[in-house]
Amino acid sequence: MSAVSSSSAALQPAAPKVLSARYMAWYRFSRNPAAVIGAFIVTSVILIAVFAPLIAPYAEHVGSVVNFRARHLPPDLEYLAGTDKVGRDILSRTIFGFRISLLLVIGVLGVSVPIGTILGLVSGYAGGMTERVITGLTNIMLALPPLVMALAIGNVLEPNLTNAMISVTLLWWTWHARLVYRVTRTVASEDYIEAARLSGASHMHILFREILPNCVAVISVKTTLDAAYVILFGASLSFLGLGVKPPTPDLGSMVADGRQYLPDMWWGVLTPGFAIFYATLGFNLLGDGLRDMFDVEA
Template structure:
């Protein structure tokens, strides 16, 4: 007689999840991922950015220029062997400030996506699993948040809370949970009537067990792909909020703030805006490439 999986211990789903993770981490899975050249390039760029984020205090050539140093004798110097990215309007080394700003932008993306997942996924799962009035209330709230463009809503919340990087993170987290709530809601609707869920229910598994041990692991790949793709969008909107004056405050070495400060000297002095803008572009591009690669990987392409 074939032995059914023990729902009380989550054997059915956990075995499936273990199989999926084993495929991802196996040599064959890694080789299949490495065949996606854009994803590999994006991963290398992200690794470099993460290294800079952790090691910038030891890498920056001019540590004093990270904060509010002023060097009038070297204001707006173009890129040279001494200042590879040039200097800004206060004579500060742009390369040092771009490297220091890596942690702010990557940290913003990581924190916002993590908070959005923690809030949005459980709410979406509860709405999809229980249905009825619970579903209507939660999804109507999601619809309200979705009716306003993300940048506009995040900017409005940031202005109300007061300009700061932390408040920008809070604003983006409030905005972004809706994305994961929708995904979790749709995935739960399609998974809650699967055979393994019905077996677990018939064997007396609790709703909590079914939601977090049976359904959640089977939507993990969709959440991971969305998180990778949306991290770039979060960073882009976060730097836009700083650019508009509702995010990080001067003299913080934040990329959006640096672009905003440098625009006053265009087109003559192009380097104060160009290099932090390129940093934003490379970061967002890398995360999008990784997200596309993960989506193709889980789709079996």
């Protein structure tokens, strides 16, 4: 009898394994070719920026080096991307230009994301006068054209990386505040939030232990997509002369310098312009992949 029961048990199909939500999210991400390419591009940009002194063929050309005998040389085996108007290697300066772009991303999003997240949480949860004041301030700031605001601040303050971060950060927190506000308003009406409130949980506990975890996915997607816009926005400011001071290499200012000699000396624009495209494409593809992985709208 025991032999029959054991044989019948062996013939029964094994119980299917319950796949975790984290595994399914990673599965969706890994099966998205664009997301994988975006992750590869972003990783390569970060590695290039970190190891720039080791990768750049002429790391000394980052500073105030002048070699008029080598000015405006086209790409060749010695200078793979050509040289600029004072004889500096464009490829080396482009590699170091990634550092400025990533520093701008870290500085802007490192400040604007926490500010926008906290204001969105508070306004969506508190309601009443607090909600009206924060949402009103957010709408006012959203009505200001970002580029015009940045130009005004850049003309008042000294053009450098810190002031460029300030000019971008002053308006960037609004998008995160509005996004987190919408999520918070939806989550705050859930039954488990009311149960936590009735059980005596503090407002801080409800905000940061109950509501904030539900916002992590949309914040991650929005932050990744915003990194591309910050790089492009920072390059625009540098193109207009409101970025870092020369001779520090910046992708936007390198494009601005190279455009003066178009179309004959096209290599002065091609390499830094492609670097901007490469970095923004990577963050956009990665953001789209994260959006599909978390299955959210941002």
